[in-house]
Amino acid sequence: MAFTLYSLIQAAILCVNAVAVLHEERFLSKIGWGVDQSVGGFGDEPGVKVQLMNLVRSVRTVMRVPLIAVNAVCIVLLLLFG
Amino acid sequence: MDYTPTQSGFRQRKLQPNMRQRNSSADGLEGSQLFEDTSGAAHGLQTGNQQAGPQAAGFTGQSILSDPMSNLAMAYGSSLASQGREMVDKNLDRFIPISKMKYYFAVDTVYVGKKLGLLVFPYMHENWEVRYQQDTPVAPRFDVNAPDLYIPAMGFITYVLVAGLALGTQNRFSPELLGVQASSAFVWLIMEVLAVLLSLYLVTANTDLTTIDLLAFSGYKYVGMIIGVVAGLLFGRPAYYLSLLWCCAAIFVFMIRTLRLKLLSDAAAEGRLVRGTRNQLRMYLTMSIAAAQPIFMYWLTYHLIR
Numbered sequence: 001m002a003f004t005l006y007s008l009i010q011a012a013i014l015c016v017n018a019v020a021v022l023h024e025e026r027f028l029s030k031i032g033w034g035v036d037q038s039v040g041g042f043g044d045e046p047g048v049k050v051q052l053m054n055l056v057r058s059v060r061t062v063m064r065v066p067l068i069a070v071n072a073v074c075i076v077l078l079l080l081f082g
Numbered sequence: 083m084d085y086t087p088t089q090s091g092f093r094q095r096k097l098q099p100n101m102r103q104r105n106s107s108a109d110g111l112e113g114s115q116l117f118e119d120t121s122g123a124a125h126g127l128q129t130g131n132q133q134a135g136p137q138a139a140g141f142t143g144q145s146i147l148s149d150p151m152s153n154l155a156m157a158y159g160s161s162l163a164s165q166g167r168e169m170v171d172k173n174l175d176r177f178i179p180i181s182k183m184k185y186y187f188a189v190d191t192v193y194v195g196k197k198l199g200l201l202v203f204p205y206m207h208e209n210w211e212v213r214y215q216q217d218t219p220v221a222p223r224f225d226v227n228a229p230d231l232y233i234p235a236m237g238f239i240t241y242v243l244v245a246g247l248a249l250g251t252q253n254r255f256s257p258e259l260l261g262v263q264a265s266s267a268f269v270w271l272i273m274e275v276l277a278v279l280l281s282l283y284l285v286t287a288n289t290d291l292t293t294i295d296l297l298a299f300s301g302y303k304y305v306g307m308i309i310g311v312v313a314g315l316l317f318g319r320p321a322y323y324l325s326l327l328w329c330c331a332a333i334f335v336f337m338i339r340t341l342r343l344k345l346l347s348d349a350a351a352e353g354r355l356v357r358g359t360r361n362q363l364r365m366y367l368t369m370s371i372a373a374a375q376p377i378f379m380y381w382l383t384y385h386l387i388r
Contacts, residue, residue, distance in 0.1 A: 003265060003266040003269040003270070004262075004265050004269070005265055005268070005269060007269070008269045008272065008273070046286055048284050048285065048363070051283065051284045051285075051286060052284060055283070055284075
């Protein structure tokens with residue numbers, strides 16, 4: 001249970017990487033999670049699934065470029081300090 | 083006069099101005115002394131800055147004030163310091179909202195006492211609503227239902243110290259372990275707040291709960307943990323389990339009653355059964371947030387009582 005802040009940062013980077021590799025047309029559309037399937041009801045209740053799909057899409061859009069830098073830094077730190 | 087640098091930081095800051103004033107008034111005529119006679123300049127500087135400026139002037143000897151050039155340099159340096167502090171404050175306010183945080187620390191002793199009593203025995207409290215004052219919630223000093231950050235912060239620090247004490251009684255203590263305990267507990271706290279934020283986003287709960295509010299609510303469990311660990315240290319394992327059970331039940335009821343008003347819609351909050359998946363989801367969310375507290379309380383303390 002010896003957590004440090006750095007292990008939390010590493011876990012967060014791994015999770016964001018996992019979300020970033022979900023491809024839009026090859027995978028998400030096949031299982032019904034694509035963006036074209038999220039324009040559902042126009043009421044005020046988006047529902048959990050639609051919210052999740054929107055979250056995945058926005059994480060992929062926003063974090064694609066910063067993840068390159070963050071991953072490079074993380075790899076260098078791991079190589080240097082283990 | 084004996085200037086002992088081994089005092090703690092807080093008392094040092096309190097005692098030093100007194101010592102310097104007493105020193106300068108008593109030894110004003112002597113040549114060799116620890117602090118020079120800056121009583122005229124010291125009063126003006128001390129009311130404004132911290133003691134970094136006059137301390138530096140005091141240590142370098144008496145000749146510095148008689149030289150007008152270094153006088154000028156000292157004035158310029160102090161103005162630079164105040165400019166730098168303004169800049170730091172302005173930039174820091176962008177990342178950590180200092181003005182918002184001040185609201186959470188506006189507590190007094192009566193509030194802290196009542197809130198601690200509420201955390202341990204929430205069963206008799208009737209009205210859980212936070213009073214508002216023209217759209218802004220009232221400061222914690224005036225309303226016992228308002229969340230604050232003082233109790234969680236103090237609880238966290240006390241938990242780390244009590245954990246160190248408990249590890250010491252088992253001969254497992256080393257100073258690094260304090261840091262490990264602190265960062266572990268902090269990481270769990272951050273993860274819990276992030277999980278709650280994520281679930282609040284997913285069920286589209288339109289609440290006015292801010293992140294700092296969630297941090298405050300998640301920090302209230304440290305009070306129960308401290309009570310459990312102290313009882314376990316004093317009276318053994320059965321006392322630990324009993325007091326932890328009591329505090330878990332208390333924090334469960336506390337969280338449900340507090341979050342019910344903020345997360346659920348008005349009708350459901352009053353106890354009437356409202357159908358619909360949205361309210362059901364919100365009820366499940368409230369239940370799971372409240373149920374996560376006892377789990378964390380046990381998880382973070384069971385290894386301290388053997």
